[in-house]
Amino acid sequence: MTIAQPTLPLWDEPPASHRDRIVADQTDRIGWLKARARGVTATDVARLTSERAVKTLALEKLLGSRFGGNAYTEHGRLREPAIGRWAGSVYGMRSSSALFHADGNRDHLATPDGLREIDDRVELCEIKTTSHSWRGIPRNYLRQVWWQQYVLGAERTLVVWERHEEFVPVSSEPECRWVDRDDAEIGRLIILADDLLRAMRRER
Numbered sequence: 001m002t003i004a005q006p007t008l009p010l011w012d013e014p015p016a017s018h019r020d021r022i023v024a025d026q027t028d029r030i031g032w033l034k035a036r037a038r039g040v041t042a043t044d045v046a047r048l049t050s051e052r053a054v055k056t057l058a059l060e061k062l063l064g065s066r067f068g069g070n071a072y073t074e075h076g077r078l079r080e081p082a083i084g085r086w087a088g089s090v091y092g093m094r095s096s097s098a099l100f101h102a103d104g105n106r107d108h109l110a111t112p113d114g115l116r117e118i119d120d121r122v123e124l125c126e127i128k129t130t131s132h133s134w135r136g137i138p139r140n141y142l143r144q145v146w147w148q149q150y151v152l153g154a155e156r157t158l159v160v161w162e163r164h165e166e167f168v169p170v171s172s173e174p175e176c177r178w179v180d181r182d183d184a185e186i187g188r189l190i191i192l193a194d195d196l197l198r199a200m201r202r203e204r
Contacts, residue, residue, distance in 0.1 A: 016103050018122055018152045023109065026097035032111075035099055037061055039107040040193040042144040042151075048192040058199035075167045076129040083127045083174050084114055087160050091176075092116045093125040102151045107197055108190070110151035124148055124157040131164055137177060143189060145179050150186045 024035040044061070047053055087093040093114035102108035114125030126145055137145075137159055145157045162174040 018100055021100050021103065022098045023101050023106070024099045026099075026111065032099055036109060036111075039101070039109040040196055041099075042110045042112075042147040044196065045147040045189050045193060046140040046144045048143070048189065048196065051195075054192060054195050054199055058196055058202075061196075061200055071167070072129075072131070075164065076127075079129050079162060079164075079169070080113065080127050083129075083160055083162050084125070086174060087114055087125050087127070087158065087176070091125070091158055093123075093158065100151055103153065108147075108151055108193060110148040112148045112152060112157075115152070115154075122152050122154045124152060124154045126157055126159050128159065128161040129164060130161055133163060134161065134175075137161075137179065142179065143185075146182055146185045147189055147193075149181045150190070155181045 024032040026032050044057060047057055081095075084093070084095050088095070093116050096112055096115050099109055099111045102110075112124045113127040116123050116125075124145075126141070126148065128141060141159065145159060148154070149157060157179045158176055159179055160174050160176040163170050
């Protein structure tokens with residue numbers, strides 16, 4: 001696999017506002033899915049760990065995945081609005097359904113669960129449900145978070161998770177932790193994302 005330099009944006013000019021970089025919205029699900037299929041999303045990046053993963057994911061994005069969800073993904077979908085309301089009331093996060101592209105690269109995409117704007121800063125929110133106790137945020141979720149930070153130009157993300165047993169929440173409130181931006185990790189993810197885009201073009 002060819003190792004390329006990450007295509008981080010140049011800062012000779014101020015980066016375009018995230019509000020000017022909306023590609024699609026989940027309210028138009030067909031348009032949103034089509035836009036996601038053409039680029040690399042945070043969900044994709046969570047799986048990018050090796051050359052084999054790049055090849056497997058490239059075929060899935062071109063041919064479609066057999067995974068249509070399960071009881072755990074359905075539970076997460078149902079619980080996300082309530083968890084999001086908690087993040088809104090405690091941290092001022094507002095729900096977001098927009099698909100954004102990175103400044104200078106329309107193929108690098110992300111749909112954060114929520115965001116807030118403080119002065120000129122953007123902070124993100126990522127919501128998860130889990131049946132496990134976390135000692136730390138799982139690595140695949142961290143990759144999602146760092147990718148979203150890169151795409152939106154954010155410096156930190158509030159990761160909020162709710163643990164459940166047999167799909168019943170174990171606490172009246174979710175847990176949460178701030179995750180800071182990591183440009184070294186982002187640089188590695190950009191290289192893998194660009195490898196994925198090249199693999200998708202080869203397979204077409």
